[in-house]
Amino acid sequence: MFRKKLLVCALCCIVFSLLPHFAVAQDKPDFKAWGIAVTERIETDYDMPSRSLYADSIKPGEKRSNGPAFMWGCGVQLTALAAAARLDKPKYLPLLRRYVSGLDIYWSDARPVPGYDVLPGPKSPDRYYDDNEWVVLGLVEAYELTNDPADLSRAEKTFAFVMSGEDKQLGGGLFWHEQEKKSKNTCSNGPAIVAALRLYGVTQKAEYLNTAKRLYSWTNEHLQDVDGLYWDNVKLDGRVEKTKFTYNSALMLRANALFHAITHEIKYLDEAERIAKAAEAHWFRKETGAIADSGMFAHHLCEAYFALAQEDKDPHWREIVTKALVFVHEKGRDSDGHYNDHWGTLEPEKRQKIGLLGQASVARAFLFAAAQPNP
Numbered sequence: 001m002f003r004k005k006l007l008v009c010a011l012c013c014i015v016f017s018l019l020p021h022f023a024v025a026q027d028k029p030d031f032k033a034w035g036i037a038v039t040e041r042i043e044t045d046y047d048m049p050s051r052s053l054y055a056d057s058i059k060p061g062e063k064r065s066n067g068p069a070f071m072w073g074c075g076v077q078l079t080a081l082a083a084a085a086r087l088d089k090p091k092y093l094p095l096l097r098r099y100v101s102g103l104d105i106y107w108s109d110a111r112p113v114p115g116y117d118v119l120p121g122p123k124s125p126d127r128y129y130d131d132n133e134w135v136v137l138g139l140v141e142a143y144e145l146t147n148d149p150a151d152l153s154r155a156e157k158t159f160a161f162v163m164s165g166e167d168k169q170l171g172g173g174l175f176w177h178e179q180e181k182k183s184k185n186t187c188s189n190g191p192a193i194v195a196a197l198r199l200y201g202v203t204q205k206a207e208y209l210n211t212a213k214r215l216y217s218w219t220n221e222h223l224q225d226v227d228g229l230y231w232d233n234v235k236l237d238g239r240v241e242k243t244k245f246t247y248n249s250a251l252m253l254r255a256n257a258l259f260h261a262i263t264h265e266i267k268y269l270d271e272a273e274r275i276a277k278a279a280e281a282h283w284f285r286k287e288t289g290a291i292a293d294s295g296m297f298a299h300h301l302c303e304a305y306f307a308l309a310q311e312d313k314d315p316h317w318r319e320i321v322t323k324a325l326v327f328v329h330e331k332g333r334d335s336d337g338h339y340n341d342h343w344g345t346l347e348p349e350k351r352q353k354i355g356l357l358g359q360a361s362v363a364r365a366f367l368f369a370a371a372q373p374n375p
Contacts, residue, residue, distance in 0.1 A: 163211065
């Protein structure tokens with residue numbers, strides 16, 4: 001009996017000694033595998049091979065899709081494919097190249113400055129400046145992978161359309177919608193700043209840095225709250241829509257991180273950290289670690305925190321993003337494997353349709369996280 005007790009004690013000691021190793025293995029998320037799985041699911045469910053495009057949505061339980069995606073979803077899917085190609089170039093770079101070419105059908109030159117329309121033509125133009133900004137960001141990433149001057153040319157031409165949305169009303173800033181110039185939004189100015197900085201990074205053209213600084217000053221003056229976070233838009237009569245979405249603050253956080261990377265001015269790092277702390281307090285749920293916002297907005301906040309972590313080397317930002325993305329993976333899927341649109345939801349969502357935008361946002365977040373260098 002005594003020997004049995006000794007044997008049991010010895011086994012317990014061995015098990016407890018191994019627990020930390022098991023914990024490490026379990027606590028390390030496989031973002032690459034998760035992201036590739038979502039990417040492959042998108043190929044299965046949304047691919048429109050005859051047109052080199054992706055569908056806008058599918059019905060739950062069905063693989064039959066509707067028409068081509070709206071441009072917002074296209075922009076996010078473009079960045080998701082770019083992130084996949086960064087991790088597995090032989091497999092996903094051809095898909096990225098195909099999609100870049102496929103999006104040409106959305107290009108509209110019906111007005112003096114051409115740009116991407118909300119849906120493929122021919123049709124009357126209906127163009128959004130923020131839609132085009134997401135595409136610029138995707139095209140810059142594509143160019144970094146392909147070194148193809150055509151990809152950079154597309155990015156610069158698209159950015160020219162973006163900047164056609166700036167005028168002197170309200171002292172500057174970019175409109176949101178070309179056909180209905182009723183408001184100037186953070187979602188049309190923040191991504192434009194980041195796009196300008198990314199273009200500056202690959203071209204070293206001073207005009208892009210100067211543009212970024214001008215839009216940055218205007219956005220801070222007109223759309224930033226005292227807590228550091230950003231409101232949604234300002235109407236031409238000066239009324240401010242004070243709703244706060246993660247992506248608005250996220251793009252300005254990312255802009256500050258990029259400004260610091262380029263200029264090394266500490267004021268940008270200080271501001272980035274101020275926004276980051278306010279965003280964490282506002283959107284992250286302590287009990288779950290989840291981001292309480294739609295994934296189509298929230299994935300930008302994840303990217304912004306990674307950008308900040310590269311600048312200030314604080315592991316906290318990586319830690320909170322990791323916890324939030326693990327929550328999405330573990331709690332945010334339905335029985336068919338599609339991810340919830342809202343990243344703070346504990347139960348699978350009941351939906352009439354499952355959009356490309358929501359699934360591409362998850363793919364982009366996982367793949368972007370997987371590509372981050374070790375601290």
